[in-house]
Amino acid sequence: MQTDHIFPPSRLVPQAADLLRLVQNALVRACMDTRFKRLVGWRGFAVCPEPIGAATLRLTGRPGIYGIVPDGCDADGEIGFARFGLHYFPLVGEPLFESLSPAAAVLIAAPEFRARVRNFPAHPELIGPFAIGVLTVGFGRHKDVLSLTLETCEHHRVVSVAGLRAADGAVVVPPGGVEQDVPARALAEDLLDVLACAVTACVGEPPRLLHADSAPADEIVREADGGWHARRCDDNRRLLRTIAWGEVGTLDLDHLRLDGATATETWTAATGAPPPATVAAALWWRTHALDALLAEGAHPEAADRRPSLIVLCGFLGSGKTTLVNQVIEHHRNHDQFVAVIQNEIGAESVDAHLVEESDSVESLDEGCICCTLAGSLAKGAQRLIDRYHPERIVLETTGLANPMNLVDELATLSDLVRLDVMVTVVDADNVLAALATSAVAREQIRGGDVLVLNKCDLVDAAALAAVRGHLRALNDRAPILETCFARIHPALLLGDVDDLPDAAPVADPAADVAAHVAPALACCGGAHHAGAADHHHEHHHEHDHHDHTAREHHPGSHRDGGDGEGAAGHARHDHRADGFVAIRLPQPPGLSRDALFERLAGSPGRAFRIKGIVDLVDGPGPEALQCVGARRELAPLPSVYEGAPFLIFIGQDLDRAALTAHWLPAVAPARDERVPVRA
Known part of the structure; x- marks a missing residue:
């Protein structure tokens, strides 16, 4: 079993910190291959400031945010174990929201909720209500065995004895009705499967042991006075599931047992028996042989190694470099890498120094890429691909470049990159003067697939309407995205469907939720009750750290504060508010x-x-x-x-x-x- 990718090879014996970082290390290493990320639907994670091992994570297909936080570690035995609490913070718009208790919904509606989720271990009020299970990571003292064990239940359910009524007397939850019913197992197993895929990819071999236990589970009964107790229910099960790699004979199976188990199943590769039919098709059997897996054609979305190419045009001073930094920030928050090719007329690039990831910028200077530097683009793209293996490349052209002249050369790059979109950034304050005097400015607008009309705050409504008219006359097919400070959600330009809602958004989701649940909450005592019942709650929130900050590089610029208004009082531009x-x-x-x-x-x-x-x-x-x-x-x-x-x-x-x-x-x-x- 290969462990150098997830464990410091210079360290002879695993320590507690190694166990706590093992999951993160496996994900980082596996996701270095972009095909792996597409295959498993990995969308990145952000490390929490503390404690070690805490992080928030995102998966395709789950709009909300997963949270993982350490809950004990023992590295002294032959096999060390680290326990992590698993949490899921849903979004207001996803169907799971309907399964939540009113108290949980009020937590989500709070204006500071998104900021708290980014560092949820520091906010105890979020730990219990959003819990979905416990993950235990085991790692052999001799680095010869590794295991992942998930303990969860089918549902986290809360029943209200007295029921809940709104202030107007309307029944929110009938007496004896279900206040909350969250599918904890489905949520937790989605995350476990991705973690198992990452481990298989890192250790270079498939699992050699599977173990599963199940036992009757309880539901929480909330009394009329706010107290609670647990009672056994027939349609809920506690579940324990272990996946292990390496010398699995050293694992103590008694350590993997679920107390009170009424059903158990164990499989080991040593028996020669086929794996259980329920998991025979799981990806984590084969992610160590990614080339062979993808060659079969069952996952075409993951097989293409080429990075996508975004061409960014715009007249001088329109705000292209600011938009580049928006794209970089978007990818950073999704645990993705974007490289930049910047073309600037002059012997030394100036804009390259304004890009946040300047070490991954390829500068093509001393000429314009659409004329005197034709042919240099392929070489620049190849250098970036060889050095960084980016998932996207942004080509920021000089302010005098004509995108029409790039079309033929871009067609020759199909073996290297996939042309994604041509974006033209337009300066609302100066575009009419540019159009009157420059054919290049007009061609830039004609050539854009998307027009980003920037600096709209610098013109009045009449002038803005006149600008729109000129843009439409030159290009009646491209959408016009109006913004200030180049604040446009990059998902709109990049086609990242998972970052967009699937239905018309609520104008103010937090206010809408609060209006519906606050009266009901008042009827059941107001505050969210602490205690074991809290461990049976799941909840929603809006997009977390994936709403991005605009960075201006000219005097008078400001940074968006991240959750509300920026330093200069400008409200954050969010694609949901634009419909x-x-x-x-x-x-x-x-x-x-x-x-x-x-x-x-x-x-x-x-x-x-x-x-x-x-x-x-x-x-x-x-x-x-x-x-x-x-x-x-x-x-x-x-x-x-x-x-x-x-x-x-x-x-x-x-x-x-x-x-x-x-x-x-x-x-x-x-x-x-x-x-x-x-x-």
Whole structure:
């Protein structure tokens, strides 16, 4: 078993701090391969200031934030063990919110909730209500065995004897009704599976032992006076699940037993028996052989090694470098790496010194990349890929570059990068003068897939309307995203669907929640009760540390405070407040290439980005669809795709019903039909 990736090779015997950092080390090492991150849906983590081993984590498919915090460590035996409490902090908009108690909802509605989640170990009021289980990490003294053990229950349920009523007498929870019912097992096992994938990838071999116990579980009964007690229930189970690698014969299975277990199952590789059918398809059997796993074609989203390329244009002084720093911050908070190619006319780059990750900036100076430096882009991209293996590359062109002149060269880079989007940053205060005197300024706007209209705070409403009119006259297909201080959520530019809501957001989610739950909370005594009942609560919050700060590099600039207003009093710009959503629909069957493009042209709403995997009747098979502004692209997938084709629409104030009516009626197939029309 290889342990050098997760344990200091110079240290002979594991210490407590090593056990506490083992999970984080495994994730960091495994995620150095971007294919692993895409495969398991890893979206990053942030280390909490203290204690050692505490962190917040995010997974694709779970809108909320996971929290992990140490809860004891013993490194003195032949096998050392570290225990961690697992927590999940949901978002207001996800369906899980309906399963929460009113007291939990009030905690989430507090304005300071997001800031507290970032450092949740320092806030005891968050530890109990959001708990979903306990993770125990075991590591052999001789570095020969490693285990992950999850203890949780199917549901964290609270029953209210007296029920809950609102101030107007409306019944919120009927007497004897369920106040809270959170699917703790599903939440905790999602995280365990990703951690197990990371361990397999790091130790270089699959697990050699699986063990599972289950026993009857309790539910919490809350009395009318606020007291509580536990009672046995028939439809809930306590569960213990262990996955182990290496010399598993040294593990004491008694240590892995669940008290009161009524069912148990143990599998070891030494018996030669096949793994249990319930986990036979788990990814953590095979992440040590990632090349072979991805070559089978079952996970095309993870197989492409190429970084995406974002081309950032804009006239002199429009705010491009500020936007670059926004993109860098977005990736940092998602545990991702972005590299930058900066082109500046002059013998030495100035803007490169303004980029926060300046060591990963490739400067192409002494000329303009769209003319005198044509051909240098491929070399610069290759150097960054070889050195940093970035997940995205941002090309920030000189303020005088014409994006139209880059199109041919970008087409030659398809083996190195995937062209994602061309963004043009526009200075609202100076753009009309630039358009009147510069053909390049006009071409930059014509060439943009997305127009970021910056510095809107410097012009009045009439001037802003005039600017919009000029932009629309030059480019009537690209969306116009208006902002100040280049504060635009990078997910809107990058097509990161997981950072966008799937339905129209509430204007003020916190206020909406508080208005509904505060009266009910008052009826049950006001404050959230402490004690064991708190360990049966799950909750929601809005996006945590993934709302980002704008960094201006000119006099008079300010930084957003992160949760509210910036130092200069400017409210944080958040894509949800602008009505941006992502909607996924199945691709209609029997769709031809011409029919697809016709439907794209007439698609309702303000979808400025459409992506997905389509299977056209006159196509070669499943293809990747990318539409940004007026640019549309169909590209072959790097491996076999066997899932259902789909479309994702990202835009502002999109109407799901209108999109469904436009896309889902049956489409007449092309003559060379390969797929029958479905009724």
